[in-house]
Amino acid sequence: MSEDFNFASPPFDQLRPREREQLRDALSVGYYTVDEVLLEAGAPVPCLFVLMKGVIEERGEDGKLFAQYGAEDLFDVRGLFSGSSKHRYQAVEESIVYELPAAVFHQLCTDNPQFARFFRADLASKRQLERRDGQNLAEFILTRIAPEHLLPAIEVGPTLPLGDAARLQLSRGADALLVREDGALGIVTRTDLMTAHFRDGFSEAQPIGPLAHRPLSHVELGDFLFDAMILMTRQRIERVAVCEEGRVVGLLHLTQVLSLFSTHSHVLALRIARAESEAELRAAAETLHTLIATLAGNGIRLRFIMQLVSALNEQLLERLFELQVPPVLRGRCCLLVMGSEGRAEQLLKTDQDNALILDDGLPVEQGLLLMQRFSAALLEFGYPPCPGGVMASRPEWCKPLSEWQRELRELPLQGRPEQLMRLSILADAWPVAGNRRLFDSLRECLYELAGDSSRWMSDLAxxxxxxxxxxxxxxxxxxxxxxxxxxxxxxxxxxxxxxxxxxxxxxxxxxxxxxxxxxxxxxxxxxxxxxxxxxxxxxxxxxxxxxxxxxxxxxxxxxxxxxxxxxxxxxxxxxxxxxxxxxxxxxxxxxxxxxx
The missing domain is CATH 1.20.120 (Four Helix Bundle (Hemerythrin (Met), subunit A))
Incomplete structure (x- = not known):
């Protein structure tokens, strides 16, 4: 049956006559019944499979379907290069496959660069990750927080004198202490101690309790390192506590995470935070696209990219808000993002979708003027206006809190199409700048609608x-x-x-x-x-x-x-x-x- 092998199909059309003979002589044919396993996850890959007839599924250890192969599809190329199969391959129909021994496959790749290039390009398309700074990005994304990543978690009482705290840190090689007071943990870093002593004049005898930062941000032992980096990026911190069964077992520092990851997303967050002008902020925004392309091109799972990009986008919008809105007004309004950005699902730049909640005492005209400048700046950053006009620069999306609440409370009684549309949009709203308590009040009003089985809910669906x-x-x-x-x-x-x-x-x-x-x-x-x-x-x-x-x-x-x-x-x-x-x-x- 090997005489019927299709040498006109890429990449086998790249083989020279002698190499075709070599392949034909080594080729065998395998027959697999329904549910029969061709390769188990973790097993050595003995050959290149070329499917002639039937259907083969590729599934992860958790049963997730990664691919389904039909006639003339090839697998497991990734496993041939890595040495073992990452996933399980199983027949879902009676299947016939050509099997080319791994040794012959590698020899053909060595002898014929054009033939080899096809498979290496295919590996890239299947999210084969290139190595950067000696560390594989896929390994980073899938690496879970382990004890060897942690710094010691030293817990002390709030009455510990500042001088004793500094000496304890030095003797234990720690750069932070956990302070428990009234059952809650806070954190005091080495920088906190230095600032309190040398800048603020604290004596060595003063207790460290008032220096503690709360609430203590934490992740769980076994969580992904990537999750810890997103948390640090979003909260602009350099340490998180690591817990196991409700108990803090160590601290994770940003330097350890960055040593394993080199897309410089945290550096971008610092550029955004330190931007002193709209021009500097625009320059930082322009690198977001490069970050997305880098992560996507290296096969990083999309849900991780969305979380990271969302955190950076929010910081960019907050910083632009701070640059444009005077401090005296920031506590009297709240900027919301909606749509994919509100759901933390935006990747490439799409339309502006935002709104502004005003304190009831702040004139609407003043809020609109601020948001018109804000929208114009976003346009320069590459965010086009929303075709439907869902922007805080429009009166219907820039209103006092009482107006927003009134509209939501009228919904069950009226259920007009425009009200339903606005409710749908507001359901994705998320605060990014200003007084977030205004958003909490709006959200409480939104939750009052929950469980209503009236006709308007069907209209909304x-x-x-x-x-x-x-x-x-x-x-x-x-x-x-x-x-x-x-x-x-x-x-x-x-x-x-x-x-x-x-x-x-x-x-x-x-x-x-x-x-x-x-x-x-x-x-x-x-x-x-x-x-x-x-x-x-x-x-x-x-x-x-x-x-x-x-x-x-x-x-x-x-x-x-x-x-x-x-x-x-x-x-x-x-x-x-x-x-x-x-x-x-x-x-x-x-x-x-x-x-x-």
């Missing part, structure tokens, strides 16, 4: 069914000129459906993935449906981002060129859209939309 799922009658991808609108057909139904269910249940979760997890915990959605929705959501965003980075680099570009996807990516896309279809059916039942 209806837009999730507005756009057809781009699948044919036979369940294949439905495209127009090879284009598929993945935002309308895939992303929006998941985002809006999760948002409406979150409003109904009174959930505080900010993003789509967090809302899905919370809905799963409440039993509102089936476990398997939630898991598949989360994977589909991330897949849609990832495919869209990759094409945006390769093309116009415009966050507003919605189309997906299906012709540029590999076969297994098309299969995953189809599977994801079928999941969206099931989700829409669930929404139809829950909100009684069968006749709408």
């Amino acid at each position: 209806l837009p999730a069914l507005q756009f057809d799922t781009p699948l044919t009658f036979l369940g294949q991808l439905k495209t127009q000129d090879a284009q598929l609108d993945v935002k309308r057909g895939g992303i929006f139904p998941i985002v809006h459906g999760a948002r409406v269910l979150a409003v109904r249940e009174g959930l505080e979760e900010r993003g789509t993935l967090g809302r899905l997890v919370a809905l799963k915990a409440l039993g509102v959605l089936d476990d398997s449906l939630v898991d598949n929705l989360a994977e589909a959501f991330e897949l849609f965003l990832q495919l869209r981002l990759r094409q945006q980075l390769d093309g116009q680099r415009d966050g507003r570009e919605q189309g997906l060129d299906v012709s540029r996807l590999s076969r297994h990516e098309r299969d995953l896309l189809r599977f994801g859209l079928h999941t969206v279809k099931k989700f829409k059916q669930s929404l139809t039942r829950q909100f009684h939309l069968e006749t709408r």
Whole structure:
């Protein structure tokens, strides 16, 4: 059967006659029944598999589907280069595969650079991560906080004298102490002790209790190092406590995290924080795109990128607010972001989506003037105006708190379409600057609407069914000129459906993935449906981002060129859209939309 091998298919068309003979002589044929395993995770990869017939699935240890292979697809190239298979490969149909021994494969790669280049490029496309500063980025992202990463956690009482605290730090090689007072822990760093003594004149005999910073930020032992870096970036701190079963077991310092990660995201955060002019801030904003491209190009999982970019975006907006709004007015208003930015899901720059809550005593005209300057600056930073006018520079999105609350309280009685639209937008609101207590008051009013089963809730859910799922009658991808609108057909139904269910249940979760997890915990959605929705959501965003980075680099570009996807990516896309279809059916039942 090896005589039937297709040498016209890339990359085998790059082989010279002698190399083709070498391949043909070494080739064997494998037959696999349904559910038979070809490769186990962690096992050595004995050969390059070339699928002739059937379907093979690639799944992680947690059962997550990474790829589905059909006729003429190749695997496990990554494992051939790394030495072992990262995932499990299993037949889901009766399958026939060509098997090229690993030794022969590597010899062909050595002898034929063109042949080898194809596979190494394929590795990059499958998120094979390049090494930087001797540290593999994939290893960093998947590295969990372990005891060897930690500095000692030394707990003391609030009455410990400052001089004794400094000597204790020196003797134990620590740069911070934990101070417990009234059952709560705070932290006092070496810098705090120096500042108190040399700048503020504290004597060595004075207690350190008043110097402690609270609340103590913490992560759990076993959490991802990346999560710790996001927390440090968001809170602009250099240490976090690490807990295990409610007990602090050590401290994690920024230097240890940065020694394992080199995208310089924290350096970018410092550039934003230290910007003294709009020009400096704009220069820092321009590097965000490079950071996103670097992380995405190195295969970093999208949910991690979104968290990091969200933290940096919020700091950028807050710093611009501080540069433009006089200190006397900052406590009398609160800047909100909405849409993908409010959900912490924005990647590339999209439309401005923001609003301003004013203290009831602050004139609206004054707030509008401030926000018009703010919007103009964002435009210079590369954020275009919102086509729908959802911007704090417009009167309908710049109002006193009492006006916002009045509008929400009228909703159950009136339920007008424009009210529903604004409620949908406000459900994603998040404060980034100013007096956040104003937002807390608005959010309390929003939660008062939770659990209302009146008709307006069904009206609010209806837009999730507005756009057809781009699948044919036979369940294949439905495209127009090879284009598929993945935002309308895939992303929006998941985002809006999760948002409406979150409003109904009174959930505080900010993003789509967090809302899905919370809905799963409440039993509102089936476990398997939630898991598949989360994977589909991330897949849609990832495919869209990759094409945006390769093309116009415009966050507003919605189309997906299906012709540029590999076969297994098309299969995953189809599977994801079928999941969206099931989700829409669930929404139809829950909100009684069968006749709408």
